[in-house]
Amino acid sequence: MPELPEIEIVKQSLDKKVKFEKIKKVVVRNRSLRFKVPKNFESILKNKIIKKISRKSKYLILHLGNICCVIHLGMSGTIHIINSKNSNKHSNTSFYGSLNLPLKHNHIEFFLRNSQFVYNDPRRFGFFIILKKENLLNFFKNIGPEPLDNQFNINYIENYFKNKKKNIKSFLLDQKFVSGIGNIYANEILFICKINPLQKVKYLTKIDIKKIRYFSKLILNRAIKKGGSSIKDFKNVEGQNGSYQNQFKVYKRENLKCLNKGCTGKIKKKFISKRSTFFCNNCQK
DNA sequence: AAGAGGCCCTGATAGC
DNA sequence: TGCTATCAGGGCCTCT
Numbered sequence: 540m541p542e543l544p545e546i547e548i549v550k551q552s553l554d555k556k557v558k559f560e561k562i563k564k565v566v567v568r569n570r571s572l573r574f575k576v577p578k579n580f581e582s583i584l585k586n587k588i589i590k591k592i593s594r595k596s597k598y599l600i601l602h603l604g605n606i607c608c609v610i611h612l613g614m615s616g617t618i619h620i621i622n623s624k625n626s627n628k629h630s631n632t633s634f635y636g637s638l639n640l641p642l643k644h645n646h647i648e649f650f651l652r653n654s655q656f657v658y659n660d661p662r663r664f665g666f667f668i669i670l671k672k673e674n675l676l677n678f679f680k681n682i683g684p685e686p687l688d689n690q691f692n693i694n695y696i697e698n699y700f701k702n703k704k705k706n707i708k709s710f711l712l713d714q715k716f717v718s719g720i721g722n723i724y725a726n727e728i729l730f731i732c733k734i735n736p737l738q739k740v741k742y743l744t745k746i747d748i749k750k751i752r753y754f755s756k757l758i759l760n761r762a763i764k765k766g767g768s769s770i771k772d773f774k775n776v777e778g779q780n781g782s783y784q785n786q787f788k789v790y791k792r793e794n795l796k797c798l799n800k801g802c803t804g805k806i807k808k809k810f811i812s813k814r815s816t817f818f819c820n821n822c823q824k
Numbered sequence: 825a826a827g828a829g830g831c832c833c834t835g836a837t838a839g840c
Numbered sequence: 841t842g843c844t845a846t847c848a849g850g851g852c853c854t855c856t
Contacts, residue, residue: 571833573832573833613832613833614833614834615833615834615835643834644834661833661834661835662832662833662834662835663834664832664833702826703826704826704827705826705827709827771835771836812827812829813828813829
């Protein structure tokens with residue numbers, strides 16, 4: 540699912556639903572996530588209290604006192620909080636069973652006081668890692684600033700682009716350069732900037748760089764306001780969709796009319812570094 | 825150091 | 841209906 544806005548939505552709902560809860564029991568049904576869930580995972584987490592929930596780019600962090608649990612949702616991970624008292628509540632979608640949960644791929648489950656925290660991930664590209672609190676900074680040492688951080692400023696971007704040969708689309712997806720943007724938002728950001736995704740970064744002007752900084756932040760904040768984007772898998776912890784997908788200007792709009800006023804162009808699709816890229820080759824010169 | 829490519833995995837969809 | 845191929849919101853690893 541997960542780009543920064545979607546993870547932020549999850550973080551906000553976890554804040555409301557599981558903050559200060561004690562993990563009374565841990566069940567791991569499938570240890571083969573991106574990183575193997577260790578044998579002692581359950582015993583380490585048992586009886587820990589979720590003191591704080593935070594987010595760093597596309598990662599969620601459960602702060603559990605002297606340790607923390609870093610969670611990444613990969614491509615298809617979702618977190619569901621189900622209320623034990625309402626567990627008989629009926630759901631009307633075929634995807635969800637009577638517990639308002641997906642029927643398959645519920646790999647990790649935390650039993651809390653009156654609810655359950657369930658991690659579902661069909662493709663298993665996500666992970667749960669336990670770290671000592673003091674190792675958290677080191678874990679993120681190769682992750683660049685978020686578009687929402689002040690460090691993601693004109694100087695930083697200009698310096699980073701010096702002597703680089705790749706195109707701008709690849710850099711927006713490069714988490715060392717800027718973290719939190721994924722394929723959907725990279726497409727949308729470049730469209731609103733009117734910058735061609737294939738443009739080599741060393742040829743970008745200062746104005747281009749200012750636009751990239753400004754619109755990266757704007758698009759992500761807009762998406763957060765809309766509850767994120769739901770393409771296939773993304774749901775918030777209550778199983779509801781976000782709505783930013785209704786505002787997409789280019790993503791999955793191949794062959795459709797460009798939405799910029801006065802532009803008669805059509806949206807094109809191209810693969811850049813094996814990722815589908817959508818753009819108007821009339822506006823995005 | 826920077827960049828290209830392979831790979832991890834399941835499921836939805838398209839085409840025959 | 842059923843097969844096969846392709847693609848999907850990510851990122852790690854290896855090789856050059």
